[in-house]
Amino acid sequence: MLCLECGKREAKYDGLCEECFLKKVKFTAMPKYLEITMCPHCHAIKLGSHWEHVSLEEAIKKIVEKSIVFEHEYDSYSYTIKHGEIEGTFDVEVEIEIKYRDLKVKETHLMEFHVKYESCPRCNRFFGNYFEAIIQLRDMREGEVKKILDFTYGRIEHYARKNENLFLTKEVEKKEGWDLYLSDKREAKKISKEICHKYGATLKESPQIAGRKDGRDLYRVTYAVRFPPYRIGDIVEIEGNYYVVEEISDSFIRAKDIKTGKRRNVDSKKHRIKMVEKGEEIESAMVIYSHGNEVQLMDKNNKIIEVVSEIPVKDGNSVRIVRIDDVVYIVP
C-alpha cells in the first residue's frame, strides 16, 4: 500500500509514509502561557487545590508534567526542561522525546510562566490574628514565669513542626497571668495538659461559640491552667502533718514528713494541701551540739534553739529549719 498523502512511498503509519506522517502528526501539545501562584509571605506554591512548600523549579516541573496533552498514541516518552528568569517571568523550554513503534520523535514547546502572588490560607489566618484557643496561665510565681513560658513555646514549636496550621497568634501579659492565643484548639489542649502534668496544675476548659462556618458552629476554647499553691521544695501541711514536697504530678504529690523523714504519696485531688512556707524562704541554722534526738542549733541571729529531731544531724553542719506555731523543725 502506498502513502495516502504523497502516493509515492510505502505507507507505514496511519496509512502514511514516514516523511508524511512526521509532517502531519503532532504527538503533544502544551499551553503557551501558565501562571504560578505563590504566597508572598511563606513562598508556598499553589498546586491544584492545595499549597505546598516546594521550590519554583519543582513546581514548574509538576505543572509541566500535568500540562502535557497527548494528541496521538505513543509507546513511551521522556522530557527535559530548560528555563531562565526574566523579571518575574519564566521562559520554559520543554523538550519531549516520544517513542512510537520504531520512531523516535522530538517535539519542543515554549511556555511562559508568570508568577502571581496570593496569600495562602495559612498566612491569611496568621496575618488576620486567627485563633481557636486561649491558654491562660494563672497563679504562677514571679520567678518561674519565664521558665513556664519557655516550656510552653517549646511545646508549640514541637507540634508546629508536624502541623503548619499551628502558631502563636499573640500573647498578652495580664495582672493575673499570661494569655497565649493559638491557632489550633486541639494542639492547644495537648499543650495545656502537658503543662498541667509537669507542674501539677489543674485544667479548666470553657468553649464559646465564635460564629458559624459552612453551617456548623465554630468553637473557641479557653484552657485555664491554674498552678497549685505549692512547688517542689515547699513545706506543706496535710492532715495536721508537715511535709517537704519532693515531686509533683497532675494527680499526686510525693512528700517527706519533716518529723519522721518518711515519704508518702498524696492524692492531690482528695486531700487538702495547705501551703506553709516556700522552699526559697526556708532559713538555715548551724548544729552546735546533738545527742540522740536532742539538737542545739544557732539561727542566723545567733540565737540558740533547742530542737527534738528524728532526723540525724552532724555537729558543725548547716541545716534548714522551719518554725511552725513556735516549734522549730529541721527540714530533712
Ligand SMILES: [Zn+2]
Ligand atoms: Zn507520503
Ligand SMILES: [Zn+2]
Ligand atoms: Zn503563606
